[in-house]
Amino acid sequence: MTLLRLETTESIARPVAVALDGLARGFGRRPILDGITLSIRAGEFVALIGRSGSGKSTLLRALARLDDDAERSGSLDVPAKSSVLFQDARLLPWARVLDNVMLGLQASDARTRALKLLADVGLAGREAAWPETLSGGEKQRVALARSLAQAPELLLADEPFGALDALTRLRMHALLFQLIGKYKPTVLLVTHDVDEALTLADRVLVMEDGRIVLDRTVDLPHPRRASDGRHENLRRSLLAALGVYA
Amino acid sequence: MTILSPHEFYSDPAWHGFSGKAVPKPGAAERTARPLTPRRLGPGGHLFGPVLVLAIWELASLTGLLSPRLLAAPSTAVVTGYDLMIDGVLQQHFLASAERAYLGLAIGVALGLILALIAGLTRLGEATIDGLVQIKRAIPTLALIPLAILWLGIGETMKIALIVTSVLVPVYINTHAALRGIDLRYVELARTVGLSRAQFIRRVALPGALPGFFTGLRLAVTMCWTALVVLEQINTTEGIGYLMNRARDYGQTDVIVVGLVVYAVLGLVSDSAVRWWERRALAYRKVIGS
Numbered sequence: 461m462t463l464l465r466l467e468t469t470e471s472i473a474r475p476v477a478v479a480l481d482g483l484a485r486g487f488g489r490r491p492i493l494d495g496i497t498l499s500i501r502a503g504e505f506v507a508l509i510g511r512s513g514s515g516k517s518t519l520l521r522a523l524a525r526l527d528d529d530a531e532r533s534g535s536l537d538v539p540a541k542s543s544v545l546f547q548d549a550r551l552l553p554w555a556r557v558l559d560n561v562m563l564g565l566q567a568s569d570a571r572t573r574a575l576k577l578l579a580d581v582g583l584a585g586r587e588a589a590w591p592e593t594l595s596g597g598e599k600q601r602v603a604l605a606r607s608l609a610q611a612p613e614l615l616l617a618d619e620p621f622g623a624l625d626a627l628t629r630l631r632m633h634a635l636l637f638q639l640i641g642k643y644k645p646t647v648l649l650v651t652h653d654v655d656e657a658l659t660l661a662d663r664v665l666v667m668e669d670g671r672i673v674l675d676r677t678v679d680l681p682h683p684r685r686a687s688d689g690r691h692e693n694l695r696r697s698l699l700a701a702l703g704v705y706a
Numbered sequence: 707m708t709i710l711s712p713h714e715f716y717s718d719p720a721w722h723g724f725s726g727k728a729v730p731k732p733g734a735a736e737r738t739a740r741p742l743t744p745r746r747l748g749p750g751g752h753l754f755g756p757v758l759v760l761a762i763w764e765l766a767s768l769t770g771l772l773s774p775r776l777l778a779a780p781s782t783a784v785v786t787g788y789d790l791m792i793d794g795v796l797q798q799h800f801l802a803s804a805e806r807a808y809l810g811l812a813i814g815v816a817l818g819l820i821l822a823l824i825a826g827l828t829r830l831g832e833a834t835i836d837g838l839v840q841i842k843r844a845i846p847t848l849a850l851i852p853l854a855i856l857w858l859g860i861g862e863t864m865k866i867a868l869i870v871t872s873v874l875v876p877v878y879i880n881t882h883a884a885l886r887g888i889d890l891r892y893v894e895l896a897r898t899v900g901l902s903r904a905q906f907i908r909r910v911a912l913p914g915a916l917p918g919f920f921t922g923l924r925l926a927v928t929m930c931w932t933a934l935v936v937l938e939q940i941n942t943t944e945g946i947g948y949l950m951n952r953a954r955d956y957g958q959t960d961v962i963v964v965g966l967v968v969y970a971v972l973g974l975v976s977d978s979a980v981r982w983w984e985r986r987a988l989a990y991r992k993v994i995g996s
């Protein structure tokens with residue numbers, strides 16, 4: 461536990477991986493992101509929560525540089541190597557599992573790397589399967605393997621577990637946590653689920669109407685338990701920021 | 707994206723739940739539940755209609771209701787077909803026709819595919835090609851015969867060129883539509899994993915357009931024979947179309963029937979061949995259904 465604390469403190473000294481300054485985005489003169497200034501340090505796991513329509517996906521897409529249709533202003537500094545985990549696993553249905561994981565890999569060891577990641581997500585032996593034969597959870601594991609195979613410095617995930625059942629979601633949390641520990645990318649995870657944010661993240665941002673209205677460090681040891689008093693306090697303040705008073 | 711034939715539609719396993727083959731349960735209440743859709747046809751079930759027509763036709767010929775001057779009896783046609791085959795006449799005409807049809811098909815499919823790729827993947831291509839093909843689509847192939855004869859003469863080149871222009875259209879239209887309809891989410895994915903343009907075409911655009919290409923190909927394989935019937939009335943002494951026309955001059959309705967059967971068999975065989983290929987190439991879609 462002490463060790464984990466040390467690591468958290470140490471992370472504050474790490475270089476900045478993502479820097480936003482007055483980032484604004486809009487569609488047809490309608491502002492969606494309203495001048496966001498934010499910095500995320502390398503290796504930090506940041507969760508972004510907020511009501512539906514508050515602009516979370518818009519922010520994530522801006523970071524992934526997938527928003528050339530938007531009006532833009534402000535500055536944005538992200539690592540060159542980033543990858544995205546979508547809510548739908550978004551596997552190419554015509555490519556077998558291994559080819560999906562290898563998508564976009566150039567290096568000569570692409571295959572070895574993809575196989576290793578499939579083993580990491582517990583899908584060794586399913587390389588030749590068609591995506592349509594996989595369960596929802598398995599598809600999302602392939603997508604996770606594909607994202608990490610890119611060796612991203614920044615992993616952007618937009619409600620990656622939103623479509624999964626509660627039990628599978630808990631397992632995916634454990635898997636994600638373990639693999640993030642192993643490959644150490646900086647993570648921005650968009651979620652609706654306060655508990656998901658509190659289980660995984662070092663820091664939680666709450667977004668409202670295109671602005672970050674709350675920025676809390678979660679300085680709790682892993683594995684986290686909801687029974688912990690500080691956990692419960694954090695949970696309440698996050699829910700309050702979302703307009704839910706329990 | 708593909709249009710299912712009624713057979714494929716009803717053989718979709720989603721229907722099996724309604725096929726009325728539920729485990730029999732005691733009690734009249736359960737038994738009275740009537741299926742909402744017809745039960746599945748057994749193997750060969752689709753032959754019922756054709757066989758029925760054949761039987762009525764043979765009967766009408768036997769009783770003299772149907773004069774052989776109007777239409778020969780099926781049995782006569784079988785004998786004539788057999789004789790023509792023994793003489794090698796049928797094979798000779800068939801080969802001549804097949805050569806034209808499949809040469810035209812091969813060139814037309816390749817051309818349609820290439821044009822669809824250029825139009826589907828580049829702006830200049832879209833601007834240049836799409837309008838032209840749409841115009842060609844509006845003009846019946848047979849209406850081009852006079853011009854084609856003036857430009858290319860009455861020989862083989864003209865015939866093959868016309869088959870090419872007719873089969874090109876369905877291949878182009880369907881492949882192009884499939885390319886245009888590729889899910890934007892996959893395009894986004896391709897960007898996030900940093901695919902180059904060439905990799906995008908190979909990994910995403912081409913496989914995504916394949917179902918459309920097959921739809922076009924299925925139309926094309928029957929279309930190449932359709933055009934031939936008319937084209938083989940022009941300056942030739944070989945081909946199924948020629949054989950049938952000559953038979954008309956001599957009033958040999960049995961030979962005409964043989965020609966029709968050859969076309970029907972060819973159409974069915976070509977279509978099954980393409981569907982077999984399609985099933986293999988698009989194996990990933992079948993995994994859940996089959």
Ligand SMILES: Nc1ncnc2c1ncn2[C@@H]1O[C@H](COP(=O)(O)OP(=O)(O)OP(=O)(O)O)[C@@H](O)[C@H]1O
Nearest residue numbers: 487492510511512513514515516517518519529652
């Ligand atoms: N391409 C677009 N064109 C026009 N409006 C858009 C576009 N993308 C997003 N918006 C608008 O921006 C607002 C924020 O959308 P965004 O998807 O970022 O919300 P979100 O916080 O991710 O919501 P949810 O939790 O429901 O996913 C919405 O009102 C949406 O209609």
Ligand SMILES: [Mg+2]
Nearest residue numbers: 516517518618
């Ligand atoms: Mg969203």
